[in-house]
Amino acid sequence: MEIAKERIKEKLEFAKERSVVLENALSREFKNELEKLGAFKLFQEIVEALFDAIALYLKVKGIKIRDKYSNIQTLFELEEITTEEKDLLIA
Numbered sequence: 001m002e003i004a005k006e007r008i009k010e011k012l013e014f015a016k017e018r019s020v021v022l023e024n025a026l027s028r029e030f031k032n033e034l035e036k037l038g039a040f041k042l043f044q045e046i047v048e049a050l051f052d053a054i055a056l057y058l059k060v061k062g063i064k065i066r067d068k069y070s071n072i073q074t075l076f077e078l079e080e081i082t083t084e085e086k087d088l089l090i091a
Contacts, residue, residue, distance in 0.1 A: 011053035
């Protein structure tokens with residue numbers, strides 16, 4: 001259980017760190033296609049880390065893990081996230 005909690009923390013920290021890098025990348029104009037693809041890759045890594053953290057959290061709680069969007073709905077139904085947070089994650 002502690003290992004899973006540590007992994008959740010690692011996933012969230014990774015997403016936070018990548019968000020800072022992505023924010024910096026988006027604050028300037030892309031010089032070429034490679035830079036655009038790099039920013040897209042950063043975004044993908046953030047999304048995957050967040051979805052992984054959600055799945056791990058549900059696993060720790062003993063809740064069946066389903067697809068990414070169903071997991072978000074489950075968090076909402078458990079009142080772990082707000083409607084605004086759910087809509088942001090699903091958008």
